[in-house]
Amino acid sequence: MSYEVRKQIDAMADELFTEGIEADRIGRLADGTAKRMKEAGSIRMLQPKEHGGFESHPREFAETVMRTAALNPSAGWIHGIVGVHPWQLAFADPRVQQEVWGEDQDTWMASPYMPAGMCIPVDGGYKFSGRWQFSSGTDHCGWAFLGAMACNADGSVEMPPRMLHVIIPRSDYEIVEDSWDVVGLRGTGSKDVVVQDAFVPDYRVMDCDEVIDGTAARNYGRTETLYLMPWSNMFPLGITSATIGICEGLVLHADEYQSARINPQGTAVKDDPYTLFAIGEAVADLRAARDTLLANVDRMWDLVDSGKTPTFEQRAAGRQTQVQAAWRAVNAIDRIYPRCGGNALRMDKPMQRFWRDAHAGLHHAIHVPGTVFHAASLSRLGVEPEGPLRAMI
Structure with missing residues (x-):
């Protein structure tokens, strides 16, 4: 299927x-x-x-x-x-x-996971409030995963801090309609959402650390390879795949456009070796970005399917590969789009939209390379990364 x-x-x-x-x-x-x-x-x-x-x-x-x-x-x-x-x-x-x-297997769930909410314990669950940005596709979703900090009864944040993923129905949060006016990925409708003093029963709250390290899946009793895959391999996969796919879409439109284009020197692009070399090199990089991302998930699947639990070092290496794939793809189209000439900037040409959207994709927190590359390098040297270096890995 x-x-x-x-x-x-x-x-x-x-x-x-x-x-x-x-x-x-x-x-x-x-x-x-x-x-x-x-x-x-x-x-x-x-x-x-x-x-x-x-x-x-x-x-x-x-x-x-x-x-x-x-x-x-x-x-x-x-x-x-x-x-x-x-x-x-x-x-x-x-x-x-x-x-x-239960009633509709096509119910969609929004997010985000950033811990912008506060969960205060009450009988049977939590009192939950907060405001989140970047809730992609939220207009078409009936539920959401929202990130939060676990609090004490007086509202202070627990120490050491503990992050939660809260599952909440659409009836308990408000979408802020005028909160998504951006240069790229405009069509995702990634609007702000607000929750004010909603009651959330205990069973709708997941511990973030247990989700990321796989404890939640094991405690549930899942044995399928799919659900034993690391969160840090699965969650970024969709975001990076979308970014690479957007870049591939730009190339499809660029190829169509360039096939009949005459460059400023009066030469058909098909006969311009300089442009063809530059585009060929960039397309090869884009293809490599795609292939490394897919090979990365295959490698992790094979590891998990063999009954092994990926180490932090292996998870960090996977994230390093995934982040680099996104940047490599967008860098590739940055060498293709400028070679399409001034008319490619026109708003009635689709390339500008794909270019804007691909660059917006790099702005997602999952594509920030600094701490990921740092953690991966430390792990290879036998040093156990601590604190923020372990985030999202």
């Missing part, structure tokens, strides 16, 4: 591309696109089979995200982010799984 999703995306290619233009204009995913993605089962690729999912291999998921993003960057981005949430819900409390998927 996994490859059937990709086939349906291909069959919808023209519509998805056109709706990507609409999404950029209205500042959120077009309603028609959300409907098509639900029909294709895009967001159910990593969902457990007992709740109507496909339990796809992560490589198949990544390849489908890339294809979607190459057609419609906003749809690909939402596929990559919203599409990972069913993977985590698969090892949440069965009661909340039933609440989310």
Whole structure:
């Protein structure tokens, strides 16, 4: 069934591309696109089979995200982010799984995980408040994973700090409609969301550390390789796949545009060896970015499938590879787009939208290289990274 999703995306290619233009204009995913993605089962690729999912291999998921993003960057981005949430819900409390998927297996979940909320313990659960930015695809989601800090009864943050992932229904949070006015990824509708004193029962709260180190999946009793994959390999996968796919989309449009273009010297681009060399080198880099990301997830899958638990050093190396793949892809299109001439800047040409959206993809926190590269290098030298160097790894 996994490859059937990709086939349906291909069959919808023209519509998805056109709706990507609409999404950029209205500042959120077009309603028609959300409907098509639900029909294709895009967001159910990593969902457990007992709740109507496909339990796809992560490589198949990544390849489908890339294809979607190459057609419609906003749809690909939402596929990559919203599409990972069913993977985590698969090892949440069965009661909340039933609440989310019991009546509609195509229910989508938003995020973000940044700990912008406060969870104060009360009888049976928590009193929960906060405001979060960057809730991608939130207009089409019925639930959300929201990050929070665990607090004491007096509202002070627990020491040492402990992060939580809170699962909350749409009825308990407000979407701030005018909060997404940006230069790139406009069509993702990544708006702010606000929660004010909502009650959250204990079973809808997950410990962040247990999610990241795999304890949550093991405690749930999951034995499938898919759900034993490290969070730091799975969560970034969709985001980086979308970024690479957007870059691939720019190349598709650049190739079409350049095929009939005459350069300022009066030479057809097809006969211009300088431009052809530069584009050829850049496309090879983009292809390498794609291949290394997919090989990275295959390598981690094989490790987990053999019954081994990835070490921190292995997880850090995986994150290092994933981050570098994103930067390599965007750097590649930065050598292609300027060689398309001044008319490629026009707003009626699709290349500018793909270029803007790809650069916006690099701004996601999961693509910040500093601490990831630092931690990976220390691990190789036999030093155990501490504190912030362990974040998101």
